Amino acid sequence: HVGALELHWEIDSTSNEIQRRLGTLPDLSMILAETQSAGRGRRGRAWLSPPGLNVYLSCLKRFDAGFAALSGLSLAVGVIVMRTLAALGIQGAGLKWPNDVLSDGGKLAGILVELSGEYQGPCAAIIGVGVNVRLTAALREQAGQPINDLANLAHGQAPDRNLVAASLIAALVEGLRQFEHEGFAGFVEAYGGHDLLRGKPLHLQGALGELDGVGAGVDARGALLLQTPAGVLSIDSADVTVRRA
C-alpha cells in the first residue's frame, strides 16, 4: 500500500484536511502545509503557523482494534518526535507528560492526536505535529506560552526544514507500525529515558480537582504515576505543572 503525501501552500489545518477526507485517504497518509490559517493546538488553543519557518504535518493511521487499544498513542508520538530529533543530531529536548516536547521549559513541538471511529472496531487516529524549526521574536511574543526552536538547540544553525520533515515522516511510518504491533508497552522504556517529570515535585489540575505529588514515571498504558503520601496514583488526564521545590 502507499500512503498519500501532500504539501499544501496554505490550508486551515492539516488535521482538518485529513478529517474531511477520512473516508478516502489511505493509511499512513501525510499532509503538510507551508502555512495554516487556523492551526489548532490542544485544549482549543490556536497553533500559530506562519510560512517559511516551521513544519506543520498531519498523519492518518488506521487501527483495526478500535481506540480501546490506543491508550498511550499520543505519548508514543512524543517518543517518535524525540527519535526524529536524534536522527537530526539534535540533543537537549525532553518530554513533559503527556506529550509536550520541551527544551529549557519552552515548547519545541506540539502533538495533537484525535481519534474517530469505534471503541472496539475499525478506527482512525489523526496525528498532528507542529515542530518549531526557526521562530521569530514576534512569534515568541504572540505564543502566550514559553516556546523554543530547533535552531536554538543546534547552536543557532537551524536544520533544513526538508530534513526535519523527511525525518519526521520516516519516524512516524516506522513508529506507528511499531505501535500497531506493540502498543505503548513498546515505547514505555524509551519514554522513561526522556521523562522530564520523573522525580520532580508536581501540581496536577484535573477533572477531580487538584493534587500534589512527585513524578514517578508512566505506566504501560501511558498514565502518569504520581507518588503521594497516600501511595502511587495513576493519572489518565490532568494539567501538570512543576512546583518550585
Ligand code: BTN
Ligand atoms: C499542542 O497544543 O501542543 C498541539 C499542537 C499541534 C499543532 C499541529 S501543526 C499540524 C497539525 N495541524 C493543526 O492544526 N495542529 C497540528
